[in-house]
Amino acid sequence: MRTHELVLQWIEKQLSDGDLALGGRLPGERAMAEQLKVSRTSVREAVRILEAMGVVRAGVGSGKDAGTVVIAEPGSALGSTLRLHVATRHLPVADIVETRVLLESWAAERAHVGVPALEEAAELLDQMDAAPDIDTFLALDARFHVALAQAAGNSVVSAMMASLRGAIENYAGELTGNLPDWDTTCARLRAEHRAILTAVNNNDGGKAAELVAAHIQGFYKEAGVGSDHSPN
Amino acid sequence: MRTHELVLQWIEKQLSDGDLALGGRLPGERAMAEQLKVSRTSVREAVRILEAMGVVRAGVGSGKDAGTVVIAEPGSALGSTLRLHVATRHLPVADIVETRVLLESWAAERAHVGVPALEEAAELLDQMDAAPDIDTFLALDARFHVALAQAAGNSVVSAMMASLRGAIENYAGELTGNLPDWDTTCARLRAEHRAILTAVNNNDGGKAAELVAAHIQGFYKEAGVGSDHSPN
DNA sequence: CTGCCACTGTGGTCTAACCACACTGTAATC
DNA sequence: GATTACAGTGTGGTTAGACCACAGTGGCAG
Numbered sequence: 001m002r003t004h005e006l007v008l009q010w011i012e013k014q015l016s017d018g019d020l021a022l023g024g025r026l027p028g029e030r031a032m033a034e035q036l037k038v039s040r041t042s043v044r045e046a047v048r049i050l051e052a053m054g055v056v057r058a059g060v061g062s063g064k065d066a067g068t069v070v071i072a073e074p075g076s077a078l079g080s081t082l083r084l085h086v087a088t089r090h091l092p093v094a095d096i097v098e099t100r101v102l103l104e105s106w107a108a109e110r111a112h113v114g115v116p117a118l119e120e121a122a123e124l125l126d127q128m129d130a131a132p133d134i135d136t137f138l139a140l141d142a143r144f145h146v147a148l149a150q151a152a153g154n155s156v157v158s159a160m161m162a163s164l165r166g167a168i169e170n171y172a173g174e175l176t177g178n179l180p181d182w183d184t185t186c187a188r189l190r191a192e193h194r195a196i197l198t199a200v201n202n203n204d205g206g207k208a209a210e211l212v213a214a215h216i217q218g219f220y221k222e223a224g225v226g227s228d229h230s231p232n
Numbered sequence: 233m234r235t236h237e238l239v240l241q242w243i244e245k246q247l248s249d250g251d252l253a254l255g256g257r258l259p260g261e262r263a264m265a266e267q268l269k270v271s272r273t274s275v276r277e278a279v280r281i282l283e284a285m286g287v288v289r290a291g292v293g294s295g296k297d298a299g300t301v302v303i304a305e306p307g308s309a310l311g312s313t314l315r316l317h318v319a320t321r322h323l324p325v326a327d328i329v330e331t332r333v334l335l336e337s338w339a340a341e342r343a344h345v346g347v348p349a350l351e352e353a354a355e356l357l358d359q360m361d362a363a364p365d366i367d368t369f370l371a372l373d374a375r376f377h378v379a380l381a382q383a384a385g386n387s388v389v390s391a392m393m394a395s396l397r398g399a400i401e402n403y404a405g406e407l408t409g410n411l412p413d414w415d416t417t418c419a420r421l422r423a424e425h426r427a428i429l430t431a432v433n434n435n436d437g438g439k440a441a442e443l444v445a446a447h448i449q450g451f452y453k454e455a456g457v458g459s460d461h462s463p464n
Numbered sequence: 465c466t467g468c469c470a471c472t473g474t475g476g477t478c479t480a481a482c483c484a485c486a487c488t489g490t491a492a493t494c
Numbered sequence: 495g496a497t498t499a500c501a502g503t504g505t506g507g508t509t510a511g512a513c514c515a516c517a518g519t520g521g522c523a524g
């Protein structure tokens with residue numbers, strides 16, 4: 001077993017045993033190295049991996065943002081991993097879109113009416129009506145979809161949803177260039193968003209799921225991502 | 233931007249541009265360091281992250297297994313990430329099980345009859361009938377479920393399915409200790425597996441999905457993982 | 465009381481050396 | 495001539511030690 005894996009194992013045990021909780025701080029790199037009888041380099045490699053996994057965040061200096069603290073951001077971490085695998089051509093974009101449809105439809109169907117996430121979603125829709133440019137709109141759009149997924153109350157689905165969205169975020173931006181008329185598309189997307197949210201709030205899960213599926217598939221189809229097409 | 237992120241960016245670009253493909257070799261660590269004008273340390277940190285993501289595999293020595301080669305194993309990588317987040321208590325086991333049900337039901341419903349994965353699944357069932365002990369059975373069980381997921385032809389769903397299974401693999405082993413009578417449970421599981429595969433091969437996707445959902449939920453319920461219970 | 469500044473501890477980076485490993489080519493041996 | 499032994503080469507794995515930038519802390523001078 002390689003040295004940095006030993007460090008990883010030790011840290012994972014600290015987490016499992018509850019000796020290290022969310023928001024907690026890892027010992028300094030030098031201290032951990034001495035304690036585990038390994039070099040600082042190995043400790044750093046382990047920390048880097050955890051950072052890439054979204055389990056910790058490293059900050060220099062002193063104060064609250066300093067040190068290596070335990071966080072919980074699986075979404076961005078999974079997103080980076082998927083993005084890299086898309087780059088290797090191993091994961092087709094079409095499969096990602098299809099999975100997104102699956103997860104988001106499921107979430108829309110089971111969204112709990114009245115949770116804060118839905119209120120946030122409503123606010124985001126208002127902000128999208130006033131979005132000055134495409135990029136702002138897309139950023140708000142991403143947050144809307146994540147909020148919708150959170151309303152179902154399954155943190156794994158939320159995280160995966162966010163990661164799928166993140167993995168193809170670059171495409172979404174590029175794809176808007178393929179659209180014949182952004183203003184028209186944007187208006188349609190806004191209307192579809194409101195219809196989805198209305199269905200959810202009316203406890204009409206089945207309809208919400210259908211609308212979400214059509215919404216996502218419609219966008220990518222219009223932008224030119226077919227079922228057997230693998231851009232990049 | 234930190235130095236190792238620069239290296240990551242460079243490697244990702246090589247992948248995106250197709251200059252580096254699956255099975256290809258990265259330049260040696262020392263060569264990359266010199267080329268990018270960074271230290272070998274930073275190169276190594278980047279490689280470690282890619283290794284954790286399942287994008288590359290590093291091997292010492294010479295020959296075919298040596299050097300850092302591009303692979304595509306998103307499943308194990310995502311699994312490690314999820315496992316760590318389960319350790320932080322941020323991802324409840326119940327949510328993982330629920331997501332597994334979602335993905336596997338979907339895959340069972342859309343499995344393409346006649347693909348090699350289904351033949352492999354059938355062989356695995358035969359092997360499970362002759363499994364000498366629990367661990368062997370569970371290992372084969374894992375492969376059966378992955379094969380089933382692959383039959384749907386969506387690599388993202390397959391990868392996520394495998395990762396979810398991997399993230400709670402330890403639990404599956406521990407949970408068998410909670411069962412009142414393993415032999416009885418094992419016999420039931422084997423029968424359920426065959427029923428699922430039969431439904432799939434009969435093109436009865438709806439029934440296959442139902443059976444899969446009941447199969448998974450039944451096991452974890454019997455083993456004591458409730459909807460609001462979060463062991464470890 | 466105010467403002468400056470050295471101090472301290474954090475992660476970030478680099479250099480240079482050594483190790484274990486696995487193949488390769490050559491040379492000694494049978 | 496075929497076989498065996500072994501030094502050579504290049505790979506990642508690991509370590510020690512140094513220096514940097516950063517951000518709070520606290521004392522000191524004004």
